Amino acid sequence: xxxxxxxxxxxxxxxxxxxxxxxxxxxxxxxxxxxxxxxxxxxxxxxxxxxxxxxxxxxxxxxxxxxxxxxxxxxxxxxxxxxxxxxxxxxxxxxxxxxxxxxxxxxxxxxxxxxxxxxxxxxxxxxxxxxxxxxxxxxxxxxxxxxxxxxxxxxxxxxxxxxxxxxxxxxxxxxxxxxxxxxxxxxxxxxxxxxxxxxxxxxxxxxxxxx
Numbered sequence: 001x002x003x004x005x006x007x008x009x010x011x012x013x014x015x016x017x018x019x020x021x022x023x024x025x026x027x028x029x030x031x032x033x034x035x036x037x038x039x040x041x042x043x044x045x046x047x048x049x050x051x052x053x054x055x056x057x058x059x060x061x062x063x064x065x066x067x068x069x070x071x072x073x074x075x076x077x078x079x080x081x082x083x084x085x086x087x088x089x090x091x092x093x094x095x096x097x098x099x100x101x102x103x104x105x106x107x108x109x110x111x112x113x114x115x116x117x118x119x120x121x122x123x124x125x126x127x128x129x130x131x132x133x134x135x136x137x138x139x140x141x142x143x144x145x146x147x148x149x150x151x152x153x154x155x156x157x158x159x160x161x162x163x164x165x166x167x168x169x170x171x172x173x174x175x176x177x178x179x180x181x182x183x184x185x186x187x188x189x190x191x192x193x194x195x196x197x198x199x200x201x202x203x204x205x206x207x208x209x210x211x
Contacts, residue, residue, distance in 0.1 A: 003061075004060070004062070004072075005052050005055060005056045006062070007044070007062050007063070007064050008065045009042040009044050010043050011042055011043075014041040025043075026046065027044060028045075028087050028090060029042075030092060032064065032092045032093075033094065050087070053075065058075045058078075058103075058104070059074070059105050059141055059142070062074065062092070071094050072136070073092040073093060073094050073095060074093050074136070075092060075093075077091040095136045097136055097137060101135075101136060102172055103134070104129040104130070105130050105143055106128065106143070107125065107129060107180060107181070108143065109123065109125070109144075109146075109181060110145070110147070111148030112147070113148060113155075115150055115153050115155060116147075116183065120185065121152075121184065122184050122185065125180075126182065130143060130159070130180070132172065133170040135168070138165075138169065143163075143180075145157050147181065147183075150181075153184060155183050156180075156181065156182035158176065158177055159171055159174050159175065159176050159180060162180070
């Protein structure tokens, strides 16, 4: 299930050009949104948010410490500069531990498929994230799929094969028989090779959306 991380932050004025001025100081502007509450403008240390994002991704709970007051959040959206590739802005979603939310959980693969190694098969990742509705504490950090069990072309893993507790988790938008990853003998589609992934590649991080 989801692991909690701690991230320090400072409040900042919610005024015109505040975000620009924050960037000029070397910090990252951000906003915390919450159900039934006004947005809170904050700033983050660039190294802190990078380190936290690499570990937490967008499916782990973060204890956001704003001037000594801790709020539990998820990273909702991260804006990256298209050219210079630095973090321009971060949107956090404040969560209620007792209310279910919808989270996009990343799909990752491990192992080596005999069908790829011996038969020239290609790994196809049909869904890089899977949306799950559950309580924040029950959000899976990731779906790790061992493709060493896929021994022939056409072998696949479906939604119903993922490790989920029906009493806690509801898959959104996909039927139990929907294929998550598969081995094919033809190229095209959503092959993991598109971004340099092979039999041991990993999918990109997912996003989290409020219910």
